[in-house]
Amino acid sequence: xxxxxxxxxxxxxxxxxxxxxxxxxxxxxxxxxxxxxxxxxxxxxxxxxxxxxxxxxxxxxxxxxxxxxxxxxxxxxxxxxxxxxxxxxxxxxxxxxxxxxxxxxxxxxxxxxxxxxxxxxxxxxxxxxxxxxxxxxxxxxxxxxxxxxxxxxxxxxxxxxxxxxxxxxxxxxxxxxxxxxxxxxxxxxxxxxxxxxxxxxxxxxxxxxxxxxxxxxxxxxxxxxxxxxxxxxxxxxxxxxxxxxxxxxxxxxxxxxxxxxxxxxxxxxxxxxxxxxxxxxxxxxxxxxxxxxxxxxxxxxxxxxxxxxxxxxxxxxxxxxxxxxxxxxxxxxxxxxxxxxxxxxxxxxxxxxxxxxxxxxxxxxxxxxxxxxxxxxxxxxxxxxxxxxxxxxxxxxxxxxxxxxxxxxxxxxxxxxxxxxxxxxxxxxxxxxxxxxxxxxxxxxxxxxxxxxxxxxxxxxxxxxxxxxxxxxxxxxxxxxxxxxxxxxxxxxxxxxxxxxxxxxxxxxxxxxxxxxxxxxxxxx
Numbered sequence: 001x002x003x004x005x006x007x008x009x010x011x012x013x014x015x016x017x018x019x020x021x022x023x024x025x026x027x028x029x030x031x032x033x034x035x036x037x038x039x040x041x042x043x044x045x046x047x048x049x050x051x052x053x054x055x056x057x058x059x060x061x062x063x064x065x066x067x068x069x070x071x072x073x074x075x076x077x078x079x080x081x082x083x084x085x086x087x088x089x090x091x092x093x094x095x096x097x098x099x100x101x102x103x104x105x106x107x108x109x110x111x112x113x114x115x116x117x118x119x120x121x122x123x124x125x126x127x128x129x130x131x132x133x134x135x136x137x138x139x140x141x142x143x144x145x146x147x148x149x150x151x152x153x154x155x156x157x158x159x160x161x162x163x164x165x166x167x168x169x170x171x172x173x174x175x176x177x178x179x180x181x182x183x184x185x186x187x188x189x190x191x192x193x194x195x196x197x198x199x200x201x202x203x204x205x206x207x208x209x210x211x212x213x214x215x216x217x218x219x220x221x222x223x224x225x226x227x228x229x230x231x232x233x234x235x236x237x238x239x240x241x242x243x244x245x246x247x248x249x250x251x252x253x254x255x256x257x258x259x260x261x262x263x264x265x266x267x268x269x270x271x272x273x274x275x276x277x278x279x280x281x282x283x284x285x286x287x288x289x290x291x292x293x294x295x296x297x298x299x300x301x302x303x304x305x306x307x308x309x310x311x312x313x314x315x316x317x318x319x320x321x322x323x324x325x326x327x328x329x330x331x332x333x334x335x336x337x338x339x340x341x342x343x344x345x346x347x348x349x350x351x352x353x354x355x356x357x358x359x360x361x362x363x364x365x366x367x368x369x370x371x372x373x374x375x376x377x378x379x380x381x382x383x384x385x386x387x388x389x390x391x392x393x394x395x396x397x398x399x400x401x402x403x404x405x406x407x408x409x410x411x412x413x414x415x416x417x418x419x420x421x422x423x424x425x426x427x428x429x430x431x432x433x434x435x436x437x438x439x440x441x442x443x444x445x446x447x448x449x450x451x452x453x454x455x456x457x458x459x460x461x462x463x464x465x466x467x468x469x470x471x472x473x474x475x476x477x478x479x480x481x482x483x484x485x486x487x488x489x490x491x492x493x494x495x496x497x498x499x500x501x502x503x504x505x506x507x508x509x510x511x512x513x514x515x516x517x518x519x520x521x522x523x524x525x
Contacts (some may be wrong), residue, residue, distance in 0.1 A: 017509060045143045049129060055169040060346065061110035062172035064256050068249065069108055069173075073123055073130040075245055079238075080184070080192040081123035081130070082206065083108055083246075084199035088117045094151070102198040103441035104246045106348050110171050111307040113346040117153075120181050120202065121173075125191070133174040135181040173291040189213040193242045240448075247448030250440055252462040257440060258496060260349035261464055262505050265494055266306065267343040268351040269278045269509045271299035276523035278358060279331070286332030289313040291338060300343040308350025309443045312340035319356065319488030320472040322433055333360040336367055336490055348441045352466055353506050354492030361520040366483045368513055370471050371427045374489045375511065377401035377469035381435055385467075385495060385502035389459045395435035398469040406471075411480050423489070429479070430471050438465045439494055461499050468492030484514060 078413035085101040100114035108121055119136035139161045140146045148156045164175040185202065189210035196203045275295045281287035292313040300307045310325040318324045319338035331337060336358055342351035356371065363371060381398040404429045419426045438445040470490035473480050494505045510519040
């Protein structure tokens with residue numbers, strides 16, 4: 001049996017839904033060996049020790065999550081708000097990817113790596129705000145068939161779920177059985193908003209219910225319930241407003257979030273150092289990049305939930321491929337390794353750090369030239385960060401250095417000043433990506449924020465973002481001398497905006513040529 005058959009039992013379910021869910025539930029029924037006799041069911045359900053539950057004190061993030069919920073409630077008076085955690089995603093046959101709750105759900109609840117799939121937080125409007133409740137599939141009794149027979153959610157298979165009382169105490173929020181949310185979805189109307197991308201099945205059911213209410217309004221000429229600018233299959237504008245609010249509200253981090261990000265950076269530093277200690281093993285292994293990736297991932301799993309994104313362990317010319325995640329190449333002395341990776345905490349807050357280092361511990365003259373140009377760009381961008389500066393100016397400042405350096409080396413067909421003109425941008429051939437993105441629960445955080453709040457918005461105290469310039473010379477790029485070809489360098493740090501400037505949260509991870517060479521040489525290889 002699959003988790004799909006245990007999803008929300010909505011009276012709005014169609015025949016197609018039932019067919020899909022039954023097909024998923026039965027996909028491995030022909031291989032099941034679970035006994036079905038009454039005698040076995042009675043035996044496995046009896047003679048278990050009594051469970052005594054001690055309720056926890058609220059976790060530290062609970063107070064912060066409560067404040068966030070209050071802000072959301074105040075922004076959408078009279079609206080029912082539905083923010084799902086999301087469902088398990090199938091990887092292959094009867095195996096699923098590890099579950100990760102949607103970041104918007106996590107931000108509102110404080111539930112991170114221990115969150116339950118299919119959970120939903122609902123803001124039900126009241127006269128003075130909202131009644132907020134977290135709906136999830138609570139612990140099942142050992143007298144239920146699910147306990148032993150359901151490989152997707154049964155306790156024998158995946159471990160026990162927490163009780164409603166436990167989660168209520170832990171997160172400081174009212175909790176209810178997941179089955180109770182079905183009636184809310186079925187009664188969705190034009191005052192119901194949903195975070196659309198978190199759980200497509202829930203979004204579809206809400207759309208279907210809203211469409212039915214809108215059709216009824218047309219028939220009855222009830223203007224109050226008339227449609228408000230949405231069509232099935234298109235972006236629902238009020239839903240988009242909900243997503244935008246949750247994205248923009250996360251742009252400024254509170255003290256707890258900053259502490260989580262710093263802890264993620266600290267674990268990432270440990271992971272980088274452990275990677276360097278295994279460079280010799282990586283060199284001796286045909287797919288040495290995977291040695292480096294695996295060492296980093298081990299630390300991420302020990303200290304946190306996982307890596308925050310697919311690690312880039314790019315050796316030699318692979319470092320010129322911006323999102324190289326195959327990591328199946330050789331690691332060779334004399335070449336550089338570009339390692340872009342971050343530890344994700346159990347809270348889901350992640351670091352995002354890139355360091356580029358020489359495999360044999362010493363930069364060549366050309367490698368050093370490129371590296372120090374990138375470092376100069378990073379330092380120049382960091383220097384201008386302070387509240388009130390427009391975010392896009394961070395990128396523009398780094399690009400001034402990149403343009404100047406590539407012009408000095410004779411790589412551009414025009415001067416640096418001419419290349420910086422909007423209609424030219426020839427220097428971007430060697431760095432096509434941006435310099436900065438916000439960081440938090442997502443490695444590219446706050447993606448739903450509007451341009452005027454993100455790229456064109458002013459930097460504010462409490463924001464955390466990356467600064468990550470680079471230079472990438474493809475192996476077959478005839479615009480650069482042969483000795484530059486195949487060299488890729490990126491330096492990426494995580495930056496906290498303060499009242500008077502900025503703090504580099506990852507400053508403790510070696511950055512200069514001398515520091516990096518000493519780091520590689522002293523890694524205990």
